[in-house]
Amino acid sequence: MSPTIRAERLLADLTHLAQIGAGSDGGIHRVAGSAADFAARDWLDKTLRCAGLHSYRDQVGNVFGRTQRGNGPWLLIGSHSDTVPGGGHLDGAYGVIAAIEVLRTLHEAGHPAADHIEVVAFWDEEGVGAGSMGGLVGSSALCRHPHAEELSGYLELHIEQGPRMDDQGLELAAVTGIVGVRRYRISVQGVENHAGTTPFSARSDAGRVVTRTAAAVQDICQEVNGSVVGNVGAVGFGPGTPNVVPGTAWLEVEVRAASDAILDLVEQQLRLVLDRIAAEEGCSGTFTATSAKPAAHFDTAFVDTVDGVCHTLSDRTERLVSYAGHDASVLSTRVPTAMIFVPSTGGFSHSSRESTPDHLLVLGAQALLDSVLAVTAPLTRRTLQGASA
């Protein structure tokens, strides 16, 4: 039997952290670098020290906790403690508080695994502050730091931030990876002309190319693979007035998919469709890739372990890919990594409506503890053998 986390302490700590940066709008305002963000990190330090643990910060602001006699390599567990402006009380915070609860529980139980675990509250995952370097800042800095060499792996517990688990009545999910994200800018050149005197047949309407292409994005995604999502987030017409047929137009599109191979297929189709529509409208289009984040594939053995633990705790569990970015995508480039999801009620996140039933928050934290024990079992066995030798 593995030790059991203390549900009331987990929930009380979540409530306490939610008060730091709480706004009158019901949302949490703890943007990285804000006074509330620093206050939260001070409180996390204090909470770790009160539990008899050693707490320290690195030069970027990541908060770490481990036992006093801790001994590497460490299995890192945690998430981020910053929020978007008016964010929810669980995004990031849940993973940090649950990680502290897991280490605290194992430490109190005198479990040998406690000495091989390190808790982290990452700095600036969200990337929304004025001087931010674009998000995932703390985890990226850690992966460049020599301390990354001392880590045996990374486990992150997080809310799903979407509706899939809630819709399907799932309680836990083992996350297999994080979608890749590509962004494109499509620019179209047509011929500006009088909107009244130019017959349809004589137009080279750049605006029509952009709107027809924008409308095709969803179909292209679904035809390539049912799990792909795409979004046209910005469009523009030049000169942008109702009595002139647009001579120029542009759109920006983002596509997310579980593998880079699927993203390649979507890109190919987007280019083909743009060329076809541009030709039909007597225009020319250029297609520019503006950014590409590769898909993250988590460690197969870690995912199998987490999936096994989830099945032991609940029969309503599945493997899922994450459509949102997480610190785990960065860590997975350096150490074996996996994630656990619990559902987000109604799929809300980055919103004050973000919530998850208490019993599932408790279940997720227990799944993290059990996963930690399963992953560190070889290390712990060595420690026990060393002690008895």
Ligand SMILES: [Zn+2]
């Ligand atoms: Zn998050």
